[in-house]
Amino acid sequence: MSIGAFESELESEAMYEAEAFYENVATAARQGRSYRPLALLAMKAARAALSQGGTPDPEGEAEAEQMAAWESGGSYHETFNPRDAAPAAALMEHLGHAAAEAESNGESFAFLAPLLPLAAKALPLLAKSVVPKLLPKVAKIVTKVAPKLFKGLKGVAKTLRSNPAGKPLVRTLPRVMQRTVTDIARQAAAGQNVTPQRAVQTLAKQTAQVLGNPRMVVQCVRRAATVDRNFHQSMSRCGGRPKSAPCACSCR
Amino acid sequence: MNDHELELESEFESENEGEGFLAGLLGEGEFEGHPEGEFESEWEIHGEGFNEGESPLHEFEFEGEGFLGGLLGEGEFEGHPEGEFEGEQFFGKKLRGILGSVAAGVKRAAPILQKVAGIAAPLVQKVVSGPLASRIAQIGNIAGQAGNVANSISGIAKSFLPPGFSFEGEGELEFEMEFESESEAEFEAVMSGPLTEQQALGELMAAAASRAASDMEAESQIGAGTMIALSAHDRRALRAVLASLNRGSAVLTKLLRRHRITAPYVRTVPTIVSRTAVALRKQADAGRPVTRQMAGRAMALQTRRVLGSPALCARAVSRNINATKAVSQRIRRPAPRSAYAG
Numbered sequence: 001m002s003i004g005a006f007e008s009e010l011e012s013e014a015m016y017e018a019e020a021f022y023e024n025v026a027t028a029a030r031q032g033r034s035y036r037p038l039a040l041l042a043m044k045a046a047r048a049a050l051s052q053g054g055t056p057d058p059e060g061e062a063e064a065e066q067m068a069a070w071e072s073g074g075s076y077h078e079t080f081n082p083r084d085a086a087p088a089a090a091l092m093e094h095l096g097h098a099a100a101e102a103e104s105n106g107e108s109f110a111f112l113a114p115l116l117p118l119a120a121k122a123l124p125l126l127a128k129s130v131v132p133k134l135l136p137k138v139a140k141i142v143t144k145v146a147p148k149l150f151k152g153l154k155g156v157a158k159t160l161r162s163n164p165a166g167k168p169l170v171r172t173l174p175r176v177m178q179r180t181v182t183d184i185a186r187q188a189a190a191g192q193n194v195t196p197q198r199a200v201q202t203l204a205k206q207t208a209q210v211l212g213n214p215r216m217v218v219q220c221v222r223r224a225a226t227v228d229r230n231f232h233q234s235m236s237r238c239g240g241r242p243k244s245a246p247c248a249c250s251c252r
Numbered sequence: 253m254n255d256h257e258l259e260l261e262s263e264f265e266s267e268n269e270g271e272g273f274l275a276g277l278l279g280e281g282e283f284e285g286h287p288e289g290e291f292e293s294e295w296e297i298h299g300e301g302f303n304e305g306e307s308p309l310h311e312f313e314f315e316g317e318g319f320l321g322g323l324l325g326e327g328e329f330e331g332h333p334e335g336e337f338e339g340e341q342f343f344g345k346k347l348r349g350i351l352g353s354v355a356a357g358v359k360r361a362a363p364i365l366q367k368v369a370g371i372a373a374p375l376v377q378k379v380v381s382g383p384l385a386s387r388i389a390q391i392g393n394i395a396g397q398a399g400n401v402a403n404s405i406s407g408i409a410k411s412f413l414p415p416g417f418s419f420e421g422e423g424e425l426e427f428e429m430e431f432e433s434e435s436e437a438e439f440e441a442v443m444s445g446p447l448t449e450q451q452a453l454g455e456l457m458a459a460a461a462s463r464a465a466s467d468m469e470a471e472s473q474i475g476a477g478t479m480i481a482l483s484a485h486d487r488r489a490l491r492a493v494l495a496s497l498n499r500g501s502a503v504l505t506k507l508l509r510r511h512r513i514t515a516p517y518v519r520t521v522p523t524i525v526s527r528t529a530v531a532l533r534k535q536a537d538a539g540r541p542v543t544r545q546m547a548g549r550a551m552a553l554q555t556r557r558v559l560g561s562p563a564l565c566a567r568a569v570s571r572n573i574n575a576t577k578a579v580s581q582r583i584r585r586p587a588p589r590s591a592y593a594g
Contacts, residue, residue, distance in 0.1 A: 086575045103491065107487060107494060112481040113476055114457065114469075114473050144470055146466075
């Protein structure tokens with residue numbers, strides 16, 4: 001058997017495994033019960049978020065200086081336009097979809113990296129209970145905790161991608177990030193001190209809640225597919241792409 | 253290496269021994285009396301430095317709008333109808349109009365961009381070829397907060413390049429020879445060919461990166477933008493060097509964002525990466541293994557070519573503006589509310 005044939009066989013096996021896993025999750029969601037393998041995967045992912053997000057950077061000194069620069073707020077000029085919130089959220093779904101379909105972890109992380117700034121842009125839509133006046137303060141906090149949160153998110157993505165059955169669940173990460181940022185916004189609005197450690201704990205909590213709940217997983221995956229499809233339709237409307245030109249998107 | 257560069261280098265050496273690296277970057281008046289201190293005179297033209305000075309690219313520096321609003325540049329290109337994705341040959345008059353406005357800005361910034369290109373290219377090569385990215389980026393961050401562009405960019409570059417490394421001339425011939433099989437027509441196809449929706453989205457993210465509130469946000473957006481802009485076929489062919497290219501684009505973005513005058517040129521990064529991918533894919537198709545060193549040389553060459561040529565730079569920026577305008581209007585449509593209920 002050639003290497004190519006062996007690889008494609010492995011790929012189809014992984015795909016079959018993922019489909020079977022997702023079927024079981026969907027069945028559990030329909031029956032309103034939990035699904036133990038999914039709960040275990042969720043716990044593993046949440047633990048990865050905690051351990052990766054909590055790991056001190058080997059070049060921590062420079063990171064601390066960067067954080068100090070952000071905290072000083074001198075150059076920070078975040079503005080919120082409610083009109084940008086929905087497109088930012090749609091773009092998040094698209095990036096989540098692309099990250100799930102990416103062929104390597106590196107590619108996947110590159111797609112996941114902007115989730116956090118985009119979630120901050122989508123704040124007016126996500127955290128409606130937070131007074132608009134407080135949004136810049138929340139965005140500043142999100143920026144402050146961003147390095148740790150991104151490391152935590154990378155840990156979650158790595159854990160999910162290392163399991164063939166968990167790979168499609170990377171699509172839930174935009175939702176996890178949206179809920180995390182919303183939670184952080186609520187904490188900040190309540191006057192709590194949101195430290196990077198606390199933000200990582202919030203990420204881990206949301207990871208466990210979203211991934212551990214079959215109904216939520218099914219909802220997220222379906223919604224991601226719908227939003228991504230709408231996103232593509234709106235992008236290619238008005239004759240955007242010539243019919244003869246092949247689409248470069250890997251996620252279709 | 254000319255006298256000015258030698259002096260700069262010895263200055264940094266002495267600073268490293270004495271008052272420290274940061275102090276060296278800060279050092280006001282260090283360039284006083286240097287007859288070839290071109291950087292200094294350029295900064296003087298713009299007042300106290302870039303941070304306070306007026307950018308010659310103010311035509312497409314958007315004020316205060318958000319993620320997408322800023323990309324639209326409302327009011328600044330009024331009268332130009334929405335662009336399509338199909339590329340420049342389809343834009344006709346409106347493209348020429350935008351290209352004209354952009355070209356005027358680029359022309360004014362050309363001497364600075366040429367200097368920055370000469371400095372950024374070897375740094376990008378070093379970063380893409382080796383494992384120093386994060387360190388350079390961090391020091392760049394500190395340096396950029398502290399000093400002007402002449403100090404920070406050349407200071408960062410010099411502290412990481414081997415002694416005696418020249419910013420100009422040397423090495424360029426070597427790159428040219430290695431990649432001489434790529435005709436300009438192939439690169440031309442990158443800049444004037446039809447844009448796929450993914451490439452347009454990549455351009456949008458680059459535009460967002462040029463205006464991001466923090467460097468981290470900019471780096472994440474440019475990383476995703478360049479990754480999206482590459483086709484699945486390219487990503488597969490260049491998988492071994494994708495992470496390196498990503499680091500290179502992050503460092504280039506960081507350098508360009510360091511100052512207001514060069515920040516809008518972050519919009520050229522997808523073009524630089526796409527042209528690099530064309531060169532590397534050609535090498536891969538010819539059966540040569542694509543190494544990090546090769547990727548570094550190719551990206552450095554394209555950085556120098558795009559940023560160093562006002563014509564190419566203007567085309568890359570106007571292509572980006574057209575694409576972002578078209579995409580942002582399309583994806584601005586509100587999504588179903590229920591889909592995002594937290």
